[in-house]
Amino acid sequence: MISRVILPLITLIALLTACSESAANNITPAASEGLYSIDDFAEQTITFQQAPERIAALSNGDMDIIYALGGSLVGRPTTSFDLVIEEAEEVEQIGSTHEIDLEKLTYVQPDVVLGHTQMNAKDVPTIQGLGAQIVLTDAQSVDDIKEQVLLFGQMLQKEDEAAQIVETITHKVSEIQSVTHNESVNVLLVYGAPGTYMAALPNSLSGDLLDIAGANNIASDFDRLEAYPQYAQINTERVVEANPDYILIMSHGNSDEVKDGFLKEMEQNAAWSEINAVKNNHIELLPSDLFGTNPGTRVTEALDLLVTLFESASDDS
Structure with a gap:
């Protein structure tokens, strides 16, 4: 009688043990610990145990995307213009992609720092030495901005929100x-800092925006600069020959100072006075938060501004 009871119990225990071992074998370490990975623009694989909460951004575009996804920052880029994102007003400023304030970055104790593929690759060991991870991206086109949104969406585990933002940008484009553009507007797109001026090429973000807006970039066949392949040296003779309808100026720094300096250089060469843009006073200073830097999700605003500008030009003609 006892053996009849014991044998089934032994069989049941053996089956339960086997099932338990089988289930354990099917759980990978990543799944059991909640790990997930993303691959950034520099082909780094960054692994997270959970969505990072202490994020520091070195550029305005990255900051904009994080907040658009419903996230927040403990460190933001140092800027000279008013912030559109009110929640970021009180966030510690930590420098920029050009120059990181390591003291302030250390103070905010980020889990993740968002940097630029080219400019911040050298900073990877330093950031990692602070105990943080660094995700590198860059945006030379609207498609790049959409890829940034999707990447940060993965990082924050907000893929649905990222997909919605990308859909909005795609719809706008x-x-x-x-x-239908009946007649393309000829444009010289100038990127400047005091004393330095370059023509933006189609492979730059601003050049891509210009193309989407239906304008003709007169510098499209200019020779690119070796150090800055998205830009070219401004050739006055070729600019005069192309006769742009608009000269659009953008800057990462003091925009008014940049425009004044460029106008002074133009005044020193009488040939500029023969250009339609000069004759019609079509020399425009573009908002630095939309064109002097990656605008993030506000790229739709940048496109609207250009379209409105060129529509008014068509109405005037």
Whole structure:
């Protein structure tokens, strides 16, 4: 009688043990610990145990995307213009992609720092030495901005929100490109700092925006600079020959100072006075938060501004 009871119990225990071992074998270490990974623009694989909460951004575009996804920052880029994101007003400023304030970055104790692929690659060991991870991206086109949104969405585990933002940007681009442009506007797009001026090429973010807006970039066949392949040296003779309808100036720094300096250089060469843009006073200073830097999700605003500008030019003609 006892053996009849014991044998089934032994069999049941053996089956339960086998099932338990089988289930354990099917759980990978990553799944059991909640690990997940992302691959940034520099082909780094960064692994997280959970969505990072202490994030520091070195550029305005990265900051904009994080807040658009519903995240927040403990460190933000140092800027000279008013912030659109009110929640970021009181966040510690930690420098920029050009120059990181390591003392302040250390103070905010980030889990993750968002940097630029080219400019901050050298800073990877330093950031990692602070106990933080660094995610590198850059944006030379609207498509790059959409990839940034998707990447940060993965990082924050907010893939649905990221997909919605990308859909909005894609819709805006399609909406603009669906409009027939009867006559393309010729534009010289100038990027400047005091004393230094370059023509933006189509492979730059601003050049891509110009193309989407339906304008003709007169510098499209200019020779690119070796140090800055998205830009070219301004050749006055070729600019005069192309006769742009608009000269658009953008800057990462003091925009008014940059524009004044560029106008003074133009005044020193009488040939500029023969250009339509000069004759019609079509020399425009673009907002630095939309064009002097990656605007993030506000790229739709940058596109709207250009479209409105060129529509008014068509109305005037």
